[in-house]
Amino acid sequence: MLIALIALAAAAGAQVVPNPVNPQVPPSFSTGDCVSSTLSFNKDSVYLLAGSDAARYSVDRSKYDWTLDYGDATFSGSTASLNLLRPTGASSTTPGQSARISTTRYVRYAKITARFKPATAAGVVTTFITFSDKQQMANISGELTQDEIDWEIVGKNPARPETNVFTIRTQDLERGLHGGPIGSDIDPSVAHDFTIDWRSDRIVWSIDGVVMRTLLKSEARAVRNASIPSGLPWFPELASRVQISIWDGSITQGSWAGSPVPWDSSNKFSAPFEYITIDCYDDKNNVVPRWSTDGSGRDTIETPPQVDPLPTDNRQKGTHGSAAIGMFSLVSVLAAACTAAMAAWAVL
Numbered sequence: 001m002l003i004a005l006i007a008l009a010a011a012a013g014a015q016v017v018p019n020p021v022n023p024q025v026p027p028s029f030s031t032g033d034c035v036s037s038t039l040s041f042n043k044d045s046v047y048l049l050a051g052s053d054a055a056r057y058s059v060d061r062s063k064y065d066w067t068l069d070y071g072d073a074t075f076s077g078s079t080a081s082l083n084l085l086r087p088t089g090a091s092s093t094t095p096g097q098s099a100r101i102s103t104t105r106y107v108r109y110a111k112i113t114a115r116f117k118p119a120t121a122a123g124v125v126t127t128f129i130t131f132s133d134k135q136q137m138a139n140i141s142g143e144l145t146q147d148e149i150d151w152e153i154v155g156k157n158p159a160r161p162e163t164n165v166f167t168i169r170t171q172d173l174e175r176g177l178h179g180g181p182i183g184s185d186i187d188p189s190v191a192h193d194f195t196i197d198w199r200s201d202r203i204v205w206s207i208d209g210v211v212m213r214t215l216l217k218s219e220a221r222a223v224r225n226a227s228i229p230s231g232l233p234w235f236p237e238l239a240s241r242v243q244i245s246i247w248d249g250s251i252t253q254g255s256w257a258g259s260p261v262p263w264d265s266s267n268k269f270s271a272p273f274e275y276i277t278i279d280c281y282d283d284k285n286n287v288v289p290r291w292s293t294d295g296s297g298r299d300t301i302e303t304p305p306q307v308d309p310l311p312t313d314n315r316q317k318g319t320h321g322s323a324a325i326g327m328f329s330l331v332s333v334l335a336a337a338c339t340a341a342m343a344a345w346a347v348l
Helices: 007-017 053-058 322-326 328-343
Strands: 003-005 033-035 037-039 046-048 064-075 080-085 099-106 112-116 124-138 143-154 163-164 192-197 202-207 210-216 240-248 268-281 290-292
Touching: 033 099, 033 268, 037 080, 053 064, 080 099, 080 240, 099 268, 112 143, 124 192, 143 192, 163 210, 192 322, 240 268, 268 290
Parallel strands: 046 064
Antiparallel strands: 003 064, 033 290, 037 268, 064 080, 064 099, 080 268, 099 240, 112 192, 112 268, 124 143, 124 240, 143 163, 192 202, 202 210
């Protein structure tokens, strides 16, 4: 049976336009251990944030593998389809409502493989990334930055998926200078295994086991002298969540993503994700069952910190009550602002 979960699009603001000091992270919060596993998308393993990004820091990782951060996702068996929806009464300049799912656990150096079939319509972007909670202002470009590694499949040319990488230490995001499309075509009409192999000394992007790009830490440098102090690498090193998403890039990034989105009578485009496999690395890049994301090698406490309690119906193992559906009109308003903000992170 298909079960659709709807979360408030307002939660997107925590990713794309967060406060530089990220005050929602409790002082006692620990990113915990990377745990090697294959994660499917059983609906009971998904926790609905329902518009409260702060709630992710109190989710019990032993019970939930995922958070549905915002948007619409359809769960069938072990598969999650992220849905881009056309808002009711939308004009030609109204972006579709995006959706995002994140892991509850963090990784810091791991081989991560996601099997999914991307959406292929113009303007629609399907992503599989790592993303650190910690952020800071890049003063030259006037944007927040974080440690991030990307696979992005862009509807304008879905046969050429794109890679990208960001670092929290830069003062200039240097958009368009650290990524781009792969050099050969894939068949975007079928599912593929997309891999981010993030080690302490390199990142390797692969599709179906075939290496598409390798970035060595020893060679990863800023392009502009003012971006990073001399000698420091353009390389992510912070504990990060794994995230998957679908969003509308047609309005603000149409030249990159394609435009307009060719909406049909269903008013929906979907990207089904089958599973994500995580193989954690220790400090010597050996695959291990479990490793602390602070690099200490010690098991960390898994008990979530005590924060203000959430409403009861937010704790129902990823299901939603009528209140969530009743607020769908609010989602329509918030999603447009959310998706426009997300587009600012795209690389042209």
